[in-house]
Amino acid sequence: MPKIIFICLLFFVHLFALDINASLEQQNNPKVFETLLKDLNQSSPDYKLQQTLIKKIIDTLQSKPTLVHEKDFSIKNDTQFIATYQKINDLLAKAYEKKDAIKHLKDQLDDIEENIQKDPTNVTLKLEKIYYKKLLLAHQAFIDAVFKHYPQWLDRLLAKLRFIDFKLPPKKAVEKIEKKIAYLEKKIKKLSIEKERWEILENSNKVSYLQKLLLAQFKKKEKLIHDWLRLEFETFFSYLKKRSSKALHISQTIKSYVQKHSSNPYIPVSLDTSMLYMLNKQIGNWKIQFAQIKKEVTLFATTNTFLGMPLYKFAEGLGIFLLFLLLRKVFTFFVLKIIHKIAKLTTTTFDDKLLEIIEGPLKFAFIILGLYFAFLVMDIENEVFDKTLKSLIIFEIFWIFYNMVHVLDETIYKFAKRFGRELYREIGAFFIKTLKIFILAIGLVSILQVWNINVSAFLASLGLGGLAFALAAKDTAANLFGGLSILADRALKIDDWIKVGDVEGTVEDIGLRTTKVRTFEKSLVTVPNQMIANNPIENFSRRNIRRIKMRIGLVYSTTHEQMHNILTDIRNMLKSHPGIAKKATLLVNFDEFEDSSLSIFIYCFTNTADWAKYLEIKEDINLKIMEIVQRNGSDFAFPSESIYIEKIAEKE
Incomplete structure (x- = not known):
């Protein structure tokens, strides 16, 4: 029993220790750890x-990052300027x-x-974990602070540069600096050559000790470049008043060389910009002023971001896109106009149709490019x-195919004549619409596949939604089959x-879903094909x-x-009339005695079904009937009544 109690106590003590250590990881108060230091077990071997x-x-926890303070910008001479400048770049290098x-650390x-x-009770390991975590957080805080304030520090430093007079070093000092620069430059170039050799050796898995030797030399490169930059910076000021062109050349050399060899993205811009400030102050050349503005814009563009990318890259991309839009305008107003004029001079229509196909795409x-x-x-x-670009390219390709169907409609109509000359226009139009829908469907499926959307799996996954979709599309399917049955x-x-039903007029279009009918009142009625297929059609x-058919009285x-x-x-007149069908029924009879007229029934057929010609023939027949009646001394009756009044003799 005592053993069990002792084991339980050890277990709870172990849990309590774990809770303390877990909470210590979140502590940032040094006093908590000072208390822990006093409570350490001195008899422990890891004490x-x-x-x-x-x-x-x-x-x-107590250390705070040493950054650039306000007093560092109280610059009155060139020595203070270079010291502050060096401090800023040292902070950046440290970051x-x-x-x-x-x-x-990770x-x-x-x-x-x-x-x-493996050993959950090891206090030393837990303390190591806390230490490395705190150190990692401190490093990250320092990096964030430097990267955040670096552009501001640089701007303030460059603003001070305008008001400082730099002293020229002695001639011998300048010559010594130049020799040092030449030596450092030679060393850096040599390292660059060795780097290329090293990469070749690494790729071909050659002697490993040589690789290690070269790698050790590369560690010296950062210091060499740093020294080279500092000396170039001093040399620049020595040439400033007497050899401004040489100073500008050094300025450009620094930029190109540092961009090639240094991983620091700020140094090329900052050094070059500061030199241009000085050139502008001492020389006042308009070219240097322009270069100063250019460098300031470059500084702004490289230290600011838009949509997660450097601002200058976004500006370059936007400029290229606008350039292609301009080229598109030039192509439309000049090149296409010339091509259209050339196409009109030819006798064939093939080139005109080809232009119609490719002009829009x-x-x-130009937009895609x-x-x-x-x-x-x-x-x-x-x-x-990437997927957006691929989708636009697919859209471009299927746009060309879509236009080909539209332009090649004459060929499609000729092909449709094989199925019947009477309905070749309707069948051709049906083929054209079907092809267009097919091309659009294939294009849409291709674009969906680019976005990794499986259409068949998507439709299969609809379940009840698919059933609802099928029910909703029932009328559409019925109209489609109705159109096929009409053709x-x-x-x-x-x-x-x-x-058809209450709709009467001239058929203008037979589509996949509907048929358009123009009534005699000139209104357009769209009739579903399902209705036409399921109702009697009077053609x-x-x-x-x-x-x-008429009666005259x-x-x-x-x-x-x-x-x-x-x-x-x-x-006789009807039999000899050119507009009356000879083989059709022809009836002219004295039909009946009506209240106010003697009725003659006339029944015949014109030899045309055209409405306008029919009215012309009927008008001519009516005029000739009037002439016949008048010639025979009779007249047309109209509704009338005759009233007879009989006079009765008065009684005597």
């Missing part, structure tokens, strides 16, 4: 190591060193974590941008005069003759002989 680690943690150290923390998992190609080169200059390696049955064609254009004063002559003359 000294634990004591050292806690002291390091306290020092890390880069800490950035490299962070990678090493590796050490990973190793400590593995050891803690050619203009759009502009985006491509803009992204290339901006170093955008983003999957979204297959040849029930109607374009320009036919039809009547007036399919009849080759048109009926004339003659006055009751017409005699038997007059009536007989009128009937005979009308029959």
Whole structure:
């Protein structure tokens, strides 16, 4: 029983220790660790190591990064200027060193974590973990502070540069500096050559000790470049008043050389800009003023970002895109106009159709090229941008195919004549629309595949949504099959005069879903193909003759002989009339005695179904009937009543 109680106590003490250590990782108060230092078990074999680690943690928490202070900008002479400038660049170099150290600290923390998992009760390991974490956070805070304030420090320093008179060093000192520069430059160039050799050796897996030897030399390069820059900077001021052109040359040399050999992105701009400030102050050359503005813009563009990229890269990309838009305008207003004029001079229409196919896509190609080169200059390696460009290229290709269908419609209509000359226009239009929809569908699927969207899997995953979609598309499918049945049955064609339900007019278009009918009131009615397929269609254009049916009434004063002559003359007139169908039924009869007239029934057919010609024939027949009635001494009756009044003799 005592053993069990002792084991439980040890377990709870162990848990309590873990909780304390876990909370210590979040502590940033040095006093907490000072208390912990006093409570350390001095009899522990790791006491000294634990004591050292806690002291390091306290020092890390108490230390504050030494940055550039306000007093450093109270610059009155060239010595103070160079000292502040050196301090700023030393801070930047230190920030880069800490950035490299962070990678090493993270590796050490990973190793400590593995050891803690193997030995969870090891206090020393936990203290090491806390120390490295605090050190990593301190390094990161220093890096963030330097990178944040560096452009501001540089701007303030350069502003002071205008008001400082630099003393010229003695001639011998200048010559000594120049010799030192030449020596350093030679050493750096030699290292660069050896670097190329080293890379070749590394790629071909040659002697490893030589690689290590060369790598050790590269570590010297950063110091060489730093010394070279400092000496060039001093040399520049020595040449400033007497040899301004040489000073400008050194300024340009510094920029190109440092960009080639140094990993520091700020030094080339800052040094070159400061030199241009001095040239402007001492010489006052307008070229230098322009260069100063250019360098200030460069400084702003390299130290500021937009959408996560340097501002100058975004500006370059935008400029290239605008350049391609300008080229597009030039191409449209000059090149295309000349090509159109040349095409009009030819006798064939092939070149005109080819221009119609490619004109729109050619203009759009400038936009695609502009985006491509803009992204290339901006170093955008983003999957979204890549997929957008690929989608635009696919859109361009299928646009050309779509235009080809539109331009090659005559060929399609010729092909449609094989299926029937009567409905070749309707079948051709159906083929054209089907091809366009097919091209659009393939293009859409291709674009969706670029974005890794599986269309078949997407449709299969719809489930009940797919069923709802199918039900919603039921009418569309019915209209589509209705259109196919109209073309297959040849029930109607374009320009036919039809009547379907309450709709009567001339067919203007037979589509995949609907048929457009122009009524005699000139309004356009869109009729679903399903309705046309499921209802009786009265096609007036399919009849080759048109009926004339009418009654005329003659006055009751017409005699038997007059009536007989009128009937005979009308029959003969209709039989000989060129607009009356000869083989069709022709009836002219004295039909009945009406209340106020003697009715003659006339029934015949014109030899045309055209509405306008039909009216002309009917008008001519009516005029000739009037002439026949008048010639035979009769007249047309109108509704009338005769009232007879009988006079009765008065009674006597």
